Amino acid sequence: MADNQKAVGVSVPRIEAREKVLGRSVYVDDLRREGMIWGKVVRSPHPRARIVHVDVTEARGLPGVVAVLTAADVPGDRYVGPLVKDQPILCSSSVRFEGDAVALVAATAEEVAETARDAVRVEYEILEPVLDPIAAMSPEAPQVQAGGNVASYSKLRRGDVEVGFRAADVIVEDSFSTQMIDHAYLEPEGAVAEVDAEGKVTIWVCSQYPHYDRQEVARVLGVSLARVRVIQTTTGGGFGGKFGSPLVSCYAALLAARTGRPAKVLYTREESLRTTVKRHPYRIHYKVGATRSGKLTAVEARFVGDTGAYLVVGRAVVGKSTSHGAGPYEVPHVKMDGYAVYTNKAPAGAMRGYGVPQVAVAYESLLDELARKLNLDPIEFRLKNVLREGSQTATGQTLLHSVGVAETLERAADARREMTPHLKTGKPYLKRGIGVGVSWHGIGAARSPSQATAYVNLCGDGSATVLCGSVDIGQGSNTLFSQIAAEELGVPLDQISVVTGDTLTTPDCEATTATRVTYLSGNAVRLAAEKAKGTALELAAKHFGCLPEHLILARGKVQVPDAALEISLTDLFKKHAVQQISALGVFSPDCTPLDPETGQGSPHATYGFGTHVALVEVDQETGAVRLVDYAAFNDVGKAINPQAVEGQIEGAVAMGTGYALSEGMIFDRGKILNPSFATYLLLTAADLPPVRVGLVEAPEPTGPYGAKGVGEPSMNPVAAAVINAIYDAVGVRIRELPAVPETVFAALKTRQPLPADR
Amino acid sequence: MRSCLPDYELVAPANLREALALMAGEPGAWKPFAGGTDLMVLLEAGKLPHKRFLSLWHLRELKGIEVSPTAVTLGALTTYTEVLRHPVLQQEFPCLCQGARETGGVATQNRGTLGGNIANASPAADSPPALLVYDAELELVSATGSRWVPYRGFHSSYKQMDLRPNELIARIRLPRVGRPRRHYYRKVGTRKAQAISKVVFAGVAEVEGGVVRDVRIALGSVAPTVLRCAKTEAVLRGHPTVESTVAAAQAALAGEIAPIDDFRSTAKYRRRVSLNLLAVFLQSCLGTVEQGPGPEPWYGA
């Protein structure tokens, strides 16, 4: 870029930051359309029941009510789902979780719609719900779905674990369980739909994947894709929860199509907590062996992910646990068995980390146990085993580049040294400890082909527009795209306009999930921009009679640096009768899918790694755990916008610490007891220390400027680090998340005496 | 179901006399509305039975903190922010300040009032244990006059209290003791802010030569009302804070509290932690003044 001004690798403010701070960004809730009606969903109060009768007469008769719809009113397909179509838009014969949708009402005012919703009379025959995922696996258990309760089974077989455990001098084995948590984004789900004069439907929705919403809306309405346009509104967080659950778009679309009036459906916080997708709770059993010298010989694990009433992406989440279940370590013998199981609970779906945080808690806990048994320092022990360039992963993939995990561990050792003087509290009942957690995350979905597409239109004045399907959900990808295009095209950031999230104009790039946007779509944008530049330079090369390689493009001019010659793009375009240069960039990562029998393959082109260090304080009189200090080292390949990467990591630490210490849906016989932020306990700023972020950049040659991604890799090790720190502080192993005061307090009562008291 | 705002009525009388006259005219019809931080939660949840509200927020008669040689008197509208910033309260009634600091978050502290906290009568409220150990008295006013009652005994059973339908809480008086005391306040929740207490403990003691001359202990979230623990105090009064006294006091406390299981915690946990906090309090009586673990400065990289 001109004047040595770089756009990549520089901390730049979000392009939309000002709008957001000034309150000018338009969220779904801000949308009003002429004649708009409000939709509300009638939901089951029972986790499992047969629908005997639905009486809508009273609701229909209320003044102001314009529609009351049941399953019979759905014109197209009635079932949706990203992997299998198992979730009814509106249930007709049975309900499978507390909150399952039974009818849809709409009225001219929100309050009237609420009254109408409560006036729909549904008669249920209440059935015993299936709640325990292990019990659900038994063939005698009542069936949540017709095909049986075991929704998926994924395997990994590498070497022979029998041989591996025979070679081990020390073996540790334990069971763990993790809880159901919610994404808890500030903005709940919502959509507005409108039908135009031609009968085409437009939907505005906060979403991680507008193109998928379009697919499902088109199916449910029974119309072609081209007749549905989905526009993503400014999205107040997603974390996986606004992907794979197209219901809110479908509801708004159904109402608009049925009534001809614009319709808005906006979930309340309670509705969002009760009914939208969650993180899979896991039951986990692990066995890990190592030699006396500290080399891992075998890992065997079995885990069951409770996917709730519908699969959503449960099969893929558990599959990710299977491929990542041996951690970022070289292990010769690995056996993993993962199951996704249906129960009568809110469906679990995608959530930041996608099956990895759960298993990371288990294997990182056991690695600490092994280190203790072997009398090895936990970081040294891990360093003996971590993946390095040339290592093979548990799926048999050889990693040739960008394996920065050892460096994250080395930096973690320094951070731990800095924390050590702060282990003293001066009070006998307050104990402090330091824990580390290491994890990894494959970039992109574990299947092929997975591809990203972008267009770049280079204008005569050097400015450009970027069109890409990957939406920004608050993580900053639009800013990243503009940085990449600016870097390639040699213009300042404000000369780039980014268009995303409109199915009418942008290509389908798949979802903003799986830590895939920087790597896949960043590459697509870079390729498109590079191509556009290439075309411009070829034109200029003809003009100057030189080779394009000798030219540079900057600030709307092509320069021949050696000869101090230049021509503006405007002049160049005029000369060649070109209005603008449009280029298409397509990127597909190089991976091979996993073999279903052995789980072997190269599911991801590259991996992000991280080591996190937590210093906690445990109050032995109350069991309360406080995070005192935290250091996070993540190998991101290259930080294109360091400030945004730091933001991702800080957010991940808050989210991961909540996962470790406080969050969780609390159930009573299948009913959620805490559907509010007063009772579903997210940690607050008062609970979290500033996070020291350390960026490790082991460049990925196939990534844009070496970048990989950070969204999920930063989340995965957090709970593991916190749980290991609790052990270090008070010598109790927390096997059940979250480590709320009651859990820690009960564990303290059963504790063995500490080897050496601090 | 959420509530529809146009269905509600709110009046804002110009002064206390007008407010009390309204209440006298239709006893029980007008629900006092101070900061609204409890009432608005009920409104959002659709659980607010009242339709007519009397805003107290602008009544100057119910505001302000007055310091005399013998007492500190707080208007019922005193907010948590005002409490925790007040130098005399910080000096002589630190448990109240600590409770205020740990109530909700900053927004709630700016808007929530002591009068509202008392009248809401939650057994899990965070200020009442502090008010109890400081022997607070309440002034209750109506159109016909005013009466002072000790706060201890004000709550008779779950959500029941000695407040007539035509009365408001006007002021809260804290007698100044003038002798050095040890103060201990501890709120136990799952998080540091915006937490509803699992257990809240307040204690003050006068200790001389290792002997407890006088002591006051109160807890929240362990009984249908906030609780002043007279029997436990009696066991301690006049005794040295040695191990056997601590054990006897714990036994007495176990008999006084009646915690329950709910989704926020368990009876067992609440009981054990109450006893542990009593021990920590008594240990702290031997040492320097302790007000629970406070916020810690970060010692960055």
Ligand SMILES: Cc1cc2nc3c(=O)[nH]c(=O)nc-3n(C[C@H](O)[C@H](O)[C@H](O)COP(=O)(O)OP(=O)(O)OC[C@H]3O[C@@H](n4cnc5c(N)ncnc54)[C@H](O)[C@@H]3O)c2cc1C
């Ligand atoms: C986010 C949030 C967090 C919270 N956290 C805490 C916490 O940590 N600890 C805690 O103890 N509480 C907490 N609360 C509850 C609440 O903030 C307190 O109870 C507060 O003190 C109530 O005061 P208010 O003025 O807002 O009461 P209001 O809501 O106005 O009134 C509460 C009740 O008191 C009555 N009332 C008010 N003033 C008078 C008066 N002068 N005379 C007679 N009756 C009166 C009202 O009629 C009503 O019944 C929290 C609330 C929220 C919303």
